[in-house]
Amino acid sequence: MNCSGCSDKDIDKKSLSCNVCKLIFCYECLNIDAKKVASLSKNQLASLKCLTCSNVSRRRNNDNTSARAKADQKVEQHSHKPAASQSSSHSGNCNPVPLTLDSISQLLDEKLSLTSPFVINMREALKKDIKELVVAEVKSTMTGLMTDFSTTTDFLASEQTDIKNKIAERDSKIEELESESIRVQRELTSLNNRLSAVEKLSRDHNVEIQGVPESRSENLLGIFKSLCTAVSTPIADNDIRGFRRVAKIDPTSDRPRNIIITLSSPRLRDLLLSAVHRYNKSNAKDMLSSRHLGITVDSRRVYVVEHISPESKQIHAASRKFARDNSYKYVWVKYGQVFLRKDDNSNAVRVKSCDYLKSLV
CATH class of the missing domain: 3.30.250 (Rec A Protein; domain 2)
Incomplete structure (x- = not known):
């Protein structure tokens, strides 16, 4: 360890630090007898200052001339011993130099120079303090960020759990609705099949005649009788339960409305359909038309089919x-x-x- 005053490297444990600049000095530079160090109180050690810091404190005070002269004399008296001690350790030919304000100013300039050990040590101490402050601030900031991040992640985890629960609830509801939809579709299909069967049964007795021209004075029963005569299949009046024209599926079509004839049994219907089929097959060049039904004004092809x-x-x-x-x-x-x-x-x-x-x- 080097002394900041005399740059002596062999001070070992015979050194103390200044409570102002925090630099290390040997006992001789501090003008302290090595035998009296052990008897110094804690207050004396806490107020210990090096010669430079003591002189700086005096220069900052606005003392009068007499007080400053006394201080200069006291400084000169105190400085004789370390100078003599230092001269005895390095060279026996050096004479003690009296301290003046100019010499102190020069000494301060040397101490405060950028290349002086004092300034270098001060800069190192400042760097260390700044580094510690920065590290502490960074740690504090990181701790705050970690706390905020933990709070945010906890909130997001909670929200994610809620969303998962809601999604699971929705999935369960969707599965129930899908099952219900499948059941309803099956019931609807069954009802459609039953309705189709009922409609088929309700039409089993009917014959549909297509392509017969319409007129206000038409006689549907007479037209049907003429058809039966044309295909050689007479049907008694008591076997004819009803006859009517029905509405068009496409209202914009120019085709005449179809005629529905209701017979007494499906057997009579099948007999009539077979007779029409045989007639058209045997008269391929003169198939059944409105002319065969006694309508000569607008002759067109007539079709007899199932209703x-x-x-x-x-x-x-x-x-x-x-x-x-x-x-x-x-x-x-x-x-x-x-x-x-x-x-x-x-x-x-x-x-x-x-x-x-x-x-x-």
Whole structure:
């Protein structure tokens, strides 16, 4: 360890620190007898100052001339001993130099020089203090940030847990709704099937005549009687339960409204349909038309078919279009169901729905 005053390197434990500049000085530079160090009180050690700090304190005071002269004399008296001691340790030929204000100022300038040990040590001490302050501030800031981060992560974790619980609750509700939807769809399908069966039964006695021109003075019963006569299948009046025209599916169509004839039994209906089929087959060049029914004003082709539901009519229309586009030879309706056949050697295919036609491509 070096003395900050005389730069002696062999001071070992014979040194004390100044309580102002915190520098280390040997006993000789502090003008203290080594034997009296042990007898110094704590207050004396706490107020211990080096010669430079003592002189700086005096220069800052606005003392009068007499007091300053006394101080200079006292400083000179105190400085003789360390000078003599230092001269005895280094060279026996040096004479003690009296201290004056100029010499003290010069000494202060040397001490406060950027290259002086005092300033260097002071800078190191400041660096150390600043470093400690920065480290402490950074630690405090990091602690605060960690606390805030922990609070934020805890909040996010809580929110995430709530969201997961809500999602699980929604998933459970969706599963229940899906199960309910499947059940309702099954019930709806069952009801549709039952309704279709009821509609089919309600139409089993009916015959639908298409293409008969309309007139205000028309006699639907007479028209039907003429049809039965044309196909050689007479039907008694008591077997005819009703007759009427029905509304068009497409109101914008220019086709005449269809005629519905209700017979007493499905057997009579099938007999009439078979007779019409045989007539058209045997008279391919003169198929059944309105002229055969006694209507000569506007002669057009007349069709006699089963009375099927609107849904079956849609399937029948889609099947006819499909047959034209895909070279199917036969399309017909029997017992309220639509059938297709590719050619004479192919099997008949029942068309269950319009979507079913896509599977036949």
